[in-house]
Amino acid sequence: MNPFEKIFNYRILSRMEDSGVFLSTSHERSWLKLMLDHPSAAAAFSGVTLDKLQTLLEGEAPLNLAEDLIHKASTAEVQVYHPxxxxxxxxxxxxxxxxxxxxxxxxxxxxxxxxxxxxxxxxxxxxxxxxxxxxxxxxxxxxxxxxxxxxxxxxxxAPELVRTTQAEIHRILESRRQSAVIEVLPNYNRELSRILYAFSCFEKEVRYDEDKDTYYISLFYLGNEGEYVLSKMRFLGKRVRIVEGNWLKKRMRESALKALALYGASPDQTLTRQE
Missing domain, CATH: 2.30.30 (SH3 type barrels.)
Known part of the structure; x- marks a missing residue:
């Protein structure tokens, strides 16, 4: 492990998160200090939170971008923070x-x-x-x-109205919930952090099989998010494989066959070339 990089071992990270420990590099702290100088920071954070962050970062030097970036013609700025x-x-x-x-x-x-x-x-x-x-x-x-x-x-x-509404929301979400199990091929175990980052917006659980040296990601998502999950699977390519989730498997096969047809190839020809 490179001592100058953050820890990317998932098992170590998960244990640290359970104990309330958060890791950050000096580069990340310098970047945050620079961002807190942006005019929108005052609107994004409450006064107490902003003061606390600035106090914690007093000893950090702000990130100097003047010599590294050249600002040329740009598109209209999109304000990420909404009031x-x-x-x-x-x-x-x-x-x-x-x-x-x-x-x-x-x-x-x-x-x-x-x-x-x-x-x-x-x-x-x-x-x-x-x-x-x-x-x-x-x-x-x-x-x-x-x-x-x-x-x-x-x-x-009324508290009773809030409780019944929350129960109804959970019932609706549970009825729309879908799940899949994604296998990380062992040759790409070192890229686990990158793979997990691709699915960072979804609820997930990670299991490690020591006998097979394989990570399995149980992914939970809403029904209307299936196509987005597929886009992430295509982005990760041969690093991952869907092992459970019939709908995702079917859609992945369909998209793969369409891609082969577009280039005038067939699955049999592709397998023959690989062999």
């Missing part, structure tokens, strides 16, 4: 109901709705925030883009 994130996060932590005003749709303002927020998600593809919540107005579990929300305010909710 409603902190408000909604507080409501989620305190199990408070919310009332949201939806922005205009086709020139007409949307109706106000009340409900219970469940989770905030950020789409790396669309580069925008989403709120997952249960709407008491529509009696349905919904996803809404934060940029569509014009205002949010907390509303009092």
């Amino acid at each position: 409603l994130v902190r408000v909604l996060r507080r409501s989620i932590q305190h199990h408070q109901g919310i009332q949201v005003s939806i922005g205009p749709n086709n020139g007409h303002p949307g109706p106000e709705q009340s409900g219970l927020p469940y989770r905030l998600e950020y789409s790396m593809v669309k580069r925008e925030w989403y709120l997952l919540w249960y709407s008491w107005t529509r009696r349905d579990f919904m996803s809404i883009r934060l940029k569509k929300i014009t205002s949010v305010c907390e509303v009092p909710a």
